[in-house]
Amino acid sequence: MTILCLGNLAAEAQTPLRAWNTHPDGYPVTEAMKSFIQEVDAATKGKYKIELFSNAVLGDQGKAVAMLKAGEIDVAEFNSAPLSEAAPGLKAFNLPFLFHDSAHMFRYLDGEMGTRLAETLKASGYVVLGWYDGGARxxxxxxxxxxxxxxxxxxxxxxxxxxxxxxxxxxxxxxxxxxxxxxxxxxxxxxxxxxxxxxxxxxxxxxxxxxxxxxxxxxxxISPEALVVSSKLWDRLSAEERTVFQKAGKKSAVLMRELWEKRSIAARAAVAKDGxxxxxxxxxxxxxxxxxxxxxxxxxxxxxxxxxxxxxxxx
CATH class of the missing domain: 3.40.190.10 (Periplasmic binding protein-like II)
Known part of the structure; x- marks a missing residue:
């Protein structure tokens, strides 16, 4: 595993952060967020210790959105519903029968369109670190x-x-x-x-x-989800720290998509076996x-x- 080391962060005081998602332990989103947390911890030499609250134990998504904006949580994984309220262009990704599969959707989100949407979301308090796969319904x-x-x-x-x-x-x-x-x-x-x-x-x-x-x-x-940090946290990060968070977020997004595909294939095989x-x-x-x-x-x-x-x- 490649770690970006920031020597000048080693002596910094530890900063505890809180992360939220609505999924249980073992779910692709949760495992990808754990990977993100480990990357940030290692790359900042323990300065940022992120505690993950999974399974919506801190409240549902609506409450989590309010908590993120208030600075009560720092990191979260949201589906596109609350994000599209802040970035209307994202509503296009919530319409039916637009994409053939997830790869088709990510062709846009991993390019200029995704960058443009992320900039809009940033102005509303959400800093996108990675686009996750919401799955095909x-x-x-x-x-x-x-x-x-x-x-x-x-x-x-x-x-x-x-x-x-x-x-x-x-x-x-x-x-x-x-x-x-x-x-x-x-x-x-x-x-x-x-x-x-x-x-x-x-x-x-x-x-x-x-x-x-x-x-x-x-x-x-076929809709996206996103790993985000609050703008309140982002504003406190140095340029080097932002690079750490961004790299860790992108890696977690790649991992999440891989885990999701494996999970979906396994689930289909299991239900097919059951008739x-x-x-x-x-x-x-x-x-x-x-x-x-x-x-x-x-x-x-x-x-x-x-x-x-x-x-x-x-x-």
């Missing part, structure tokens, strides 16, 4: 096989409290049902929902596959046409429109 159902878009028509599909997700399901001819994620399994068992949607790793980890064995691999949503039936989407054009009203709505925001045009224009 697909639909899965309990009561019948789903092999094409029309199979979703009339189904009651669990969605998170998100305007985009609710509108997407409506445009597909289904009924959105907003249910807390921890209650999805119970919803399937009680018959209050027919389908849900999520990434492969969560589908396996939550046990949803045990009651909803039909998955339509449409990857309708889950998968269907691949061959033609996405009918889905994209159905989403036209949703795209049009978000085109009204200049920042979102600019990024959306850049993505669609390079498909």
């Amino acid at each position: 697909s639909f899965y159902c309990a009561n019948k096989p789903v092999t094409k878009r029309d199979d979703l028509v009339g189904q009651r599909i669990r969605v998170q409290q998100s305007e985009v997700y609710i509108e997407m399901v409506k445009l597909l001819g289904a009924t959105p049902v907003v249910v807390p994620y921890k209650e999805v399994l119970d919803g399937f068992q009680k018959g209050t929902i027919d389908c849900a949607e999520g990434n492969m790793a969560s589908y396996e980890a939550t046990g949803h596959y045990k009651v909803a064995k039909y998955m339509l691999l449409d990857s309708h949503m 889950v039936q998968f269907a691949n989407v061959q033609d996405f054009s009918p889905y994209i046409r159905k989403m036209s009203p949703l795209y049009t709505k978000y085109m009204t925001d200049p920042a979102t429109r600019a990024e959306l045009f850049a993505i669609v224009g390079n498909q």
